[in-house]
Amino acid sequence: MNSDEITWINDCLNGDSYAYRKLVNKYQHFAYTLAVRITKSAEDAEEVTQDAFLKAYASLAGFKGESKFSTWFYKIVLNLAMSKVRRCKPTHQNIDDLNLQTVNDNDSSRKTERTYYVEKAIASLPEDEAIIVTLFYMEDQSLDEISNIVQLSLSNTKVKLFRARKKMAEMLKNELKEDLYTIL
Amino acid sequence: MSHISEDIMMDFVDGNLLPEQKKAAELHLLECSACKEEIALYRSLSNLLVEENILKAPPAMANHVMTQVELHHSIMLRKAKSRNLVIRFGGIMFALLAAIIGLGLILSPSAVEGTGFQIPQYILQVMNYLQSLKIPIKNPSVLYGVCAFMIILVVERVVNSFRHRKVTA
Numbered sequence: 001m002n003s004d005e006i007t008w009i010n011d012c013l014n015g016d017s018y019a020y021r022k023l024v025n026k027y028q029h030f031a032y033t034l035a036v037r038i039t040k041s042a043e044d045a046e047e048v049t050q051d052a053f054l055k056a057y058a059s060l061a062g063f064k065g066e067s068k069f070s071t072w073f074y075k076i077v078l079n080l081a082m083s084k085v086r087r088c089k090p091t092h093q094n095i096d097d098l099n100l101q102t103v104n105d106n107d108s109s110r111k112t113e114r115t116y117y118v119e120k121a122i123a124s125l126p127e128d129e130a131i132i133v134t135l136f137y138m139e140d141q142s143l144d145e146i147s148n149i150v151q152l153s154l155s156n157t158k159v160k161l162f163r164a165r166k167k168m169a170e171m172l173k174n175e176l177k178e179d180l181y182t183i184l
Numbered sequence: 185m186s187h188i189s190e191d192i193m194m195d196f197v198d199g200n201l202l203p204e205q206k207k208a209a210e211l212h213l214l215e216c217s218a219c220k221e222e223i224a225l226y227r228s229l230s231n232l233l234v235e236e237n238i239l240k241a242p243p244a245m246a247n248h249v250m251t252q253v254e255l256h257h258s259i260m261l262r263k264a265k266s267r268n269l270v271i272r273f274g275g276i277m278f279a280l281l282a283a284i285i286g287l288g289l290i291l292s293p294s295a296v297e298g299t300g301f302q303i304p305q306y307i308l309q310v311m312n313y314l315q316s317l318k319i320p321i322k323n324p325s326v327l328y329g330v331c332a333f334m335i336i337l338v339v340e341r342v343v344n345s346f347r348h349r350k351v352t353a
Contacts, residue, residue: 017250017257024246024253032241046242053249058256118236137230137237162191169229 005069012060020057027070028053030138031077037122037134038081048084052077071145074135078149114176121171128152129164136161188212188219197226275342282335 004022011019031052035045056063056073063072122130128150135146147157188196188209195201196209213220 015257015261017253020253021246021250024249028241028246028249029238032245033237033239036239042242046245049241049245050249050252054252054256057253114232115236118232133233134237137233162194165194165226165229166190168233169225172229172232173225 006065009060009063009065009069012057017057020053023069024053027073030070031073033138034074034077034131034134035081037130038078038127039084040123044084044088045081048077048081052080055080067148068145070139070141071148074141074149078131117172117175121168121175124171125164125167129160129167132157132161133164133168187216188222190222193219193223193226196223197230271341275338278334278338279342282331282338 005026008019008022012023028049031049032045035048035052036042039045039048052073056076063069122133125133131150132146135141135149136143141149143154143157143161146161147154150157152160192201192205192209196206201209213223
């Protein structure tokens, strides 16, 4: 875990709630992305992300630093999103209605198109594969950490990641055609 | 010519191959255009996912989170304050009780014949009462010890509650 995060967490534990904003700023997009991939609804994802941040803040004293903060926090996001999906009957929004933007968006229509196809490809994966592929391409999440978050064995996680990437490569090859090879 | 397996391809793209595996894969790629194309596909997919994987959270979300966190923080602070108040009030009550016992020890002494030691009548009464309850206290110093322990405990609780208040405030 990086030393900034340790400082922020200790400041939070000493009553400085403002220090928590730094953690929120750092992880809001990652948490939201993970929640969207599970709930498949922008509104539910926003609610889940907010609840996850509040829950993490309330139980910060229980975080012992045995894993990275991100691993611990993503587990909270994952559990809350899963219970949300289980509680509410699926009212999944169509990808076209999600109006999603990526962190790297620069308003070019080509990028928006790519975002759309990536979202479409991820949405078509089974839930566990979508979660694993999302976590794998997030900031420095190792396969070990991912298997800890999703509570699967390392080999099982690796197999699911392999399958997900294979399916996505096939789908995107058909959708993006030549454009995919130019993203190098 | 056998092609590179897909899991090796993915490990190649992720940079997870051992040096000798990587070298073998690179040699194969020099003469196999089909595998080269597949590698390019997986590399493009990785680049695409690195770029497009992270969605932008709604701009107002961080502020909503912080409003909730501040609210939670103030509730917890209020709870901690009232808890400290209870602890301090309890501490003061215990201290008063200890002081009353202590004062009783000092202000109502009665000589015990032959010992030269002034054991207060009050303590003797307490000892008699405890013995009637079948609690065998034969030496008054046990009561002095209990009294001293209570005072130390109370002081420690009061000091701790003040220290805790400083951290959370």
